[in-house]
Amino acid sequence: MADENSKATESIIDEPTSGDRLTDAIDSMRSSVTAFTFDGDRSSHDHQSGTPERRELVLGDNDPRDASLSERVLSEDVAWTGKIFNVDRLQVELPDGRKATRDVVRHPGAVAVVALTDDGRICLVRQYRTALGRVTVEIPAGKLDPGEDPLSCAARELLEETGLKAQKMAFLTTIATSCGFADELIHIYMATGLEQAASDPDVDEFINVDLVELPEFIDAVLDGKIEDAKTVVGALICDAVSHRLAPQEQ
Template identity: 50%
Template sequence: MSFKLDEKTLQEDLKYTGDFIKVVRSTVELPDGRVGYRDIVRHPGAVAIVAIKDNGMILIVEQFRKPVEKILLEIPAGKLDAGENPMEAAKRELEEETGYSCSNIQYLGKIATAPGFCDEYIGIYKATGLTKGETDFDDDEFINLKEFTLEELKDMVRQGKIEDGKTIAALQFI
């Protein structure tokens, strides 16, 4: 047996507008005809980069994440600016956060980060042919750059030392 699953949006009310996210309350018609409500974070989307040096080392950024109150290890990533080409955004974020530029970049796939309450998708890219340059952090960004082998990263995931979802998902593409 198969069920109809789609929900029809009847109304959407803006509840909050931040620097780059919006929060809306959607009134929906459920598959069985009843009315339900969904609180949704609207996000412009993002990119994340698995940057692999010629020696096989993968660049990882270490930064404090306030929502979880801890320092996390992650692949470089960032949000899309309005109208920005995702591949260009990936190159920009790589350079801003690591100081490296790349001569090769390849789209690997995308992930829905938290589809129960957020519409954000992150495009995952692989960057190779890296050349060291200068970082260009945002004013409120404080990042340490680390390097690990793929096997070290996979071990760190298994040990719970890497908790970031986009990083764990991206390693599956490599």
């Protein structure tokens, strides 16, 4: 009987308590948070940023000094797979030889369209954005299909979201939306010679369309009333182009 009681006692002692399980869960959460946010050992780093130099503009990777900034990818694994994008976890070697973790959103890319009517109005779409919990005002835009040409995608998205067909489509610029953690590129086009047809939004897209006078739109951007990045960039480029094309005062 003594042996049986001893075994029962050992069994009770070996079984983790609720407190132990809570501690283990907290430790696991801390490890996960550290893995997502820790970029390497900062306790003894001894490097500084380069001294500011007065010089002409040199684009990225075109400066000989840029070679000393590059990181070498040691490994890359898919940490999460989603409907629109994936999140990959990269282990990299820093310029000083230390190791760091980079979480990168892998996105297929997108297009956006600054659509101008003949009477100087810009086409804006109104959509509810769940990430922000409210309706935003944006220029028409959409994700690239695999292997799709951006110009064709721009024409397709403009028609699907607004029902507008463009006689002319001109490339404006490409922006990296959040290069600190995502590889998404948005190609922005200007559409003119617009004709109204039938819209055909995606099954989960519910959109209202506005045609707003360009100066009013530009003022709203400059006043900080429009926060969508591609829309802000599109507006400012459109404004700059219109000024360059306007006859110069004598």
